[in-house]
Amino acid sequence: MQVYVDRAKCDNHGQCTFSAPTVFRLDEQGVLQYEENVDESLRDEVEEAADVCPLQAIFIK
């Protein structure tokens, strides 16, 4: 599964890190870092992260 975050939209609130902590994290500067290629077993978590993103900036291919 391919994960893509629209950096122009993302505002680094970090809500996605609660849903899928192994895919999304905030670095020491508070900037979102994420895995682009994610195992299919994490689909539910990543979909939840995309659903709850305040800026709706997460997309799954």
Place this chain on the structure above:
Amino acid sequence: MSTDIAVPYLDISDPTFAMHSDQVRDARAQHWYAKTNYGYAILRHEYVSKLLKDPRLSQGSGQWPDHNGVHSGLFYDWWTTCLLVLEGDNHHRIRRLLNPAFSPRHIEAYMPAFEALADELVDSFIDKGEFEVVNDFSEPYATRVLCILTGIPQSEWTTIARLASTIGLALSISIKDELPNIEDALAELYGYAEALIADRQANPKDDLVTKLVQANAAGDTLSDSELRNALCLLIFGGMDTTRNQIGLGLREFMRRPDQWELLAANPDLARNAVEEVMRMNPTTTWVTREAVVDLDYEDLHVPAGSTVHFFTQVSGTDPEAYPNPEMDITAERAPHYGFGGGMHHCLGHFVARMDMTIAMRILSQKMTNLRLGGTEEWLPDSANTGPVRFPIAFDKR
């Protein structure tokens, strides 16, 4: 060098202190933060955006009851365990379990009910050519939206509004004097919440409370008391804010009839219109945090335990972030922080955005030539602001 920097000072407890003032705009032009009599105030958008989400700052209102002489009891137990003040893993666990039920995917199903409510309220005064925003629209609308969302009968909205307002007294400095009333109101609200939870556990429906009851993350679920606390927080946090923000939005539009007509002709702009009025005039004019550890950022040093206020209205009109800060509902803007930010970003913001979008769209479709229709009264232009009384006269469209 930091010693060369003149840091402005703002007395935020002065009764005449106002966000919309030359004093605050001058302070923002002078420096990115100000000292206040209660900690620091962050004034510029770039810095609000950065520091509001900084994990070295906690939500900070967990000790509010203790600071005001309240150390135990029903209110104390609720406040000190509700999502608003939780930090770290305790917060993340509950936030994760609550978040999905408030996502657009689930909230959009409520749109027809919110539209029917807005239509009903507007129809009750549309032929009179005038209405009082708070009594005739924003308070019943905001409260009945919460009834629709939770499944409480809408006929009980005046009780819910009274309970939410009474619990809201806990945020005032009269918390200790009002404590018996606050606790009675909270106990009554607990009754509503516990009945809803028990009912949806026995009789699941396709609604928000059922989604919360069934929320499950890798086997983890919300306990009955966590569910009850969350429902009470939803009602406590969702009523005044929405009521006030609708009034603030209508005031912005009354000043800019060209924008109101643009909205009426282009109802798809309603969502952007809500963002624009929240940028220029958020009901939550500041968001407060407390430093968990010593925090240094550029020339700012915040000792652990100190307060930092993020001035949302001031950062939302910062000319550095918004070169043309005048109201423009067609503009694509940098995000505002009227819903706070970071891990404590408002949980119910998708609901609030949707219900206010519907309200602004339907109001603009039905009335034109908005003007003041009597004596208006407003809360102070700081902390949480909004109309107490806001009569509007209009022509039916």
